Amino acid sequence: MCSSIISDALPVSPVQLLIDGCLALLALTLMIICASVLFRYWNRRYEARLDAWKDRLYPHIIDYIDGVEEAAEIRQMLDERRITVRAFKQTIFDLLPHIKGREAERLQDLLMLPEIFDYHARRVRSIFPYVRIRTYNYFSYVRLEKGETIQHIKSDLNHDKQIIAFAAASALMASTDVSVRCQALEHILLRPRISQMAVREMLHKFHHPEAAELEAETECLQTLIDSNRYPAKNIAPVIRGAAEIGYFELATLFYDKLKNSAPYWKQSEVLSALIEALGTFSEERASPQIRAYTGHPSAEVRKACVNALSELPSSENYKALSNLVFDEDFRIRYQSLNALLNSDEEGQQFLRDAIRQNPERSATLQVESMLEQIEAYDGLAIG
């Protein structure tokens, strides 16, 4: 009896198997199509609702920044739902880049409404990294003062994923406390794979131009640069960026480091950054050291010398620049030539003399052809 049941159930032909498989695949495909249609429908509805909320909030936000409406009226419209917070936040983020002055400040004030701030403060604790990244983006626009929130964000500074650590550091740069910003910058500098552009961006976020904190910020940067703890490629953009922003008090530190014989400060990335920064600061006393590096084997360092010496006009520096006009690297030849052409009569005379007196005809021909290309040959009157 048993054996007859088994033998009845077992025989399934390959054709039947193929048909079953195809049907299963068809059913799965239909399910995916249905899910995708449903998702698109839901998404469109959500976007339409979001736009409707933005349209409702927009006049109130504009009236608030014009000073004709109180924040209380906007607060009544906001609730704990994600969609209202998102519509509110997006409206402000859309407007902020295009508005300046008191109106922009009032827009930022709106981001600090308790309904909005508390919503994000809760999301900082999310277990999902992408939620935290979005939340950090919000915090980077506000004045971050609450200690508990700062502590939560700080815990991501050491995250394995660079994007999370960077988002956390960006958020902390909105802190009104320089020491918090300094700590965030330090964590970024310790990352071996961070790009120079990212470091530069972080330094600009670190600097709060409106606040009278230049001294405290300078102190932080001095400690960071002086520590020799960070990879050369990370500290170089800090040195250059600090000069661009205008931390003039760091000039003495940079000058000392330029004279320092420790290998860390002799790495071409760090060295060229120091030279360029001292040029940006127009630091005359560094001229002899900078001139000494015009013969450095690294083109990056020689290029930094051209940039710095162009900012430090003097007979000795013109002489050094006129030698670089015959450099083996095209960019250095071109930049030093332009620096002398754009200098005063004395600098241009150094250039004429250098071309006339150079015994190597091939080198002078190269320079003359470059002058012709930039249509400056006749103006210089080499004779």
Place this chain on the structure above:
Amino acid sequence: MNNERPLILLVEDNENIAKLVQYKLKKSGYTVEHRENGADGWEALKELQPDLAVLDVMLPGMNGFDILKNIRTHEETRDTNVIMLTTKNREEDLQRGFDLKVQDYLSKPFKPAELLMRINNILN
């Protein structure tokens, strides 16, 4: 003026700026027409002959200066008041605009209240 409510043509490709300017101007009693690119902007200028045009400098296709040049060379649009909105604050751009008799300039980011004040000054 073409009708009781002065007509302002806004030629601006950034939707956020366009929305903001339109809102502010409409609320202040102006009629506003908006175009997103230079070619459409120039067509609208000829057709509508607005009391004032707010032109962005950087526009897709025909830029703000091209439109301004056209405005000044065509009889029917020659006297149109123009305010330029620009991200560039360069001396030569300002000069170029003033050579083409632009009434005013505003660089982005801007204060919405200031734009409104300048428009009111020109039209009243």
